[in-house]
Amino acid sequence: MVWAVGSTAILFVGFSFFSYSHSQQIVVDKMTSTTKQTVAQTRDTLNIIFQNYEDVTFNILTDEDMLNQLQVYGSVFTSQNDKFVAKNKIVESLAIRFFSKSDITNIHLIPVDPKLKEITTDTLHAESIEYSKEAWFQRAVIANGEIGWLPTQRYGYSNIGQPSFAINRLIKLSSGMKYVLLIEISSEVLKRSISDIPNGEMVILNPANQLLTRTNSETEGDFYRIPNVFEANPIRAGHPSASKTVKVNGEMQLIVAEKIAASDWTVQAVLPSSELFKDANTIGNSMLISMVGIAIMTYLFNYYLQRRRNAKKIRYMAFHDHLTDLVNRKLFMEVIDKEIQTARQHKLEFTVLFLDLDRFKIINDTFGHEAGDKLLIETARRLENTLDKSCTISRFGGDEFLVLIPNTGDQEVILTIIQEITSHIQKPVYYEEQELYVSVSIGVSIYPHDGNDIQSLTKHADTAMYSAKESGRNNYKFYNTTMEKNTYAKLSLERDLRHAIERDELLLYYQPQIELDSGCILGVETLARWKHPKHGFIPPSEFIPIAEYSRLIVPIGKWILYTACKQNKAWQDAGLPKVHVAVNLSLHQFQNSEIIQTVAQILEETGLEPQYLELEITESIAMQDVEKVILTLQGLYALGVKISIDDFGTGYSSLNYLKNFPIQRLKIDKSFLDDIVRSEKERAIVGAIIVMAHSLNLRVTAEGVESMEQVALLQDCNCDEIQGYIYSRPIPSSECAELLAERRVFDTSMTILQGG
Structure with a gap:
């Protein structure tokens, strides 16, 4: 034991003298490792986010009802009235089932046939842009179904004045009809995913070295002021982080980059070398050098533990909403699928609630996104505190929430739960010394009366929620078949x-x-x-x-x-x-x-x-x-x-x-x-x-x-x-x-x- 401790001491002393003569390199290595870890975390976060949006395109691609409506809309044997009805059903389906009001700004279905007009959720800019002449449109047609990621445009792909990037792919019907699906996503998604680099900056770039997110001095679409130092040896997805130093305007910069697996984009962190070396000059004696050695050893151990924690965190993030920490849509669908199997086996009932906050957009636009985020977080906490632990709560998207109440279809029990929810959500939320008030509209569907599969239950709960909104908001509705007729009317x-x-x-x-x-x-x-x-x-x-x-x-x-x-x-x-x-x-x-x-x-x-x-x-x-x-x-x-x-x-x-x-x-x-x-x-x-x-x-x-x-x-x-x-x-x-x-x-x- 003494020999081991003595050997350890000798190792530390030897390492201390070595560190003293290589203090600057130690600091550089430490900062490089830390930056690589941060960049890797951002890359993993973006990969998860991009996978979620790829899942959205898959859901649209496999939606039989939507594919049937696209067939009706594109057929030469369909009347103009039927085309109009089909188009509106598609838009309504997109808005109800796939449209995330917080991130997705627009969804477009652009026919390859130039005789047909675009189907879009952006009614203000419908038919105003000839997408078929765009290069990305032609690439999507040639790609024949492969997913394509389009870089950020400063005013969006439909010129709404909001920066957005996009995902697209070709939808090919059995009849041979083709549509290019284009989903516009707010660049805020990328901005929120970027980690903070003290005294430096992190950006997302396309292969042409153009910015997908703005910096303090540059905006989306500008060529980045730091040249592409990895052009000769391109970074590959799944490989370890690449790092280099380069002189820009007379100052050395440390560059660390990772490739995003879902696209050909890179995450890049930039740190001025002056920040790397400023601490090295303070190392003045062998004792301090020894402490640095101990710190590095500790860091390496912590780095190992952190990697394990990050792996768990990434798995957690894949199934939870990043803002509210609630179950996300993907995990909720898995939970409700298991609940259906259990209920079918034991002949039980369960309930799905679809919640949408009233006047949320007004508050979000008036007081800013930070106020809106706080309102969403507080709503999530109140739902967790109100509902039993057996219930599953999910943020479905934007200001929408889904709740699964197991083992009950009793309307009196459900009404009691709804009253408790509305009572708690109506209490004020304080933001910068101001009281923010919202109410909630709730739609209810019950298994198996209102549906025996995931799509039917969530769609019917959503339909009931919209009926509650039309009845004056701050209201609830149980689904019934007349709601579908009212929608058609x-x-x-x-x-x-x-x-x-x-x-x-x-x-x-x-x-x-x-x-x-x-x-x-x-x-x-x-x-x-x-x-x-x-x-x-x-x-x-x-x-x-x-x-x-x-x-x-x-x-x-x-x-x-x-x-x-x-x-x-x-x-x-x-x-x-x-x-x-x-x-x-x-x-x-x-x-x-x-x-x-x-x-x-x-x-x-x-x-x-x-x-x-x-x-x-x-x-x-x-x-x-x-x-x-x-x-x-x-x-x-x-x-x-x-x-x-x-x-x-x-x-x-x-x-x-x-x-x-x-x-x-x-x-x-x-x-x-x-x-x-x-x-x-x-x-x-x-x-x-x-x-x-x-x-x-x-x-x-x-x-x-x-x-x-x-x-x-x-x-x-x-x-x-x-x-x-x-x-x-x-x-x-x-x-x-x-x-x-x-x-x-x-x-x-x-x-x-x-x-x-």
Whole structure:
């Protein structure tokens, strides 16, 4: 034993003298080993992530329902209507089953046949880019099904302004039809996967030495400032890390690189040599050198242990979500498959819950991705604390979660669990001294009543969840077969809505806005109506949400704006009193980058003077991105049009932003007037809004006035204008013209109409 210790001491002493004369090399070797380990960990993480996305392409490739719909869409014997239905079913299936709202930005199915149009989840940019002329498209066709990885493009492959890379492969149907599948993935996936290199940087490069992720001084697509030192001897996937030193701008750099197995890309770490040598000069005596030797021995031992721990961690990461640490989709599918086998063998029931957070996108866009990540992490913890240990919880993607509740299909038991979940999730989450609130919509499917396989149970739970969202959110629904029929009915209505403008089925009605002091008509609000050839008048509450979801609201909104301006100009040319016409702007219209140019062009084409057009936006739209909203409103205001805030008080109820918005009017929502006669509190709120608005030189219009009692109270509060059924319902343009021609004056103390 003494001999062993003495021998060890001699070895350490000898190693100390050796280390003293080779201190710089020791430091270099240590830093190189550490950097190699970090790069290897990043490579392993990326390999897992890339494999998961390759699994997504395989799932799409083996989805019989989607392949059948692609066959229908591409067949020369299919009618245009059937093609349209097939296309929408494919998009819906992609959105429900494969679309990850946090990472995947768009999914495209591009026919090789140039006669067919692209099928895409990106409805804003659909059919606007000729992908078939791209080199990667031709390579995908030639590759005949092999997976291809496409480097990051600064504005995405569909020019949405967000950096993204992509995976593609050829889908070949049994009939011979071919489609190129293109899945766009946010470059944030790559950025999040890169480990931190103290005093250095880590990047991901393609073979041309172009950046796939931005650095502090360079952006995606730029050629990296460090030359490709491994060009002569390319790095191979699965081989140990390669390292070299190279002089760049007079300074030596340590380069460590690893090849990603799934693609021909490399992970590369760069560390300035000045960082490697700065500690070596502090080694001044043999004792310190001995300690360095001991540290290196310890490091090597720890490195061995760390490698073992990393192997376990990689296995763990392959089956768990990197953000919430919950079971990922792959492991959840394995668990539910085993549960099906057990339930089938013992004739048991079990339940699948599909959860989606309400208003998550608004919070994510308003407060940033860090706030969104914290919300997702806290939701995961609350689900774990609420549910029994026997339950399996999975983050399905984005803000969606799946829960497997074993051995029960009892609705009362499930309702109790749902109530506990909703109660805990609704509690505030604190982020940077702010309270963030979300609710949750939940869909329920039960084995074996709602399906006896994985796809049916998850799809039906997802369908039920979307039904819960349509019912007002913060809700739950048990799956039933009528939900599928409702989905088909909505698709049919959406198909008809696409042709409503060209078939002259859309109409505009106008509701007068009355000045309380004079009783005169100062303006009219424009309201859209749809007269369906088979179903008659479709309520706006039915077709407007469909238009919003399908983005048809953009062309419909443009038609409404043009028609309203043209009608108002026609009234004026006919010698009728000049009044303003108010038009509501939808969220998608307002966020369109060309909204200002569109309004200017319509005013020019119709000849309407801008002061006779009033644009209304809701309070919730105004608070989407306040800085961008202010710029847009200022541009519209510069045209000379009037701007009003509609449904004031029903959204964020914030008054601070009003002074920064170039608006002229607030419109008080009908919900505040329903109880104004009976409730002193409601009267106080309405009075306070009016006083506040007048102090900011804003006029106030009350909507939904239905009784003379409400009129009298609004007069007492000094409200400026009112509109509602007490004086006039929304009426066609001809009837509105008659009111204007008669110069109708409304008696605000009586319900009788007097001639002007």
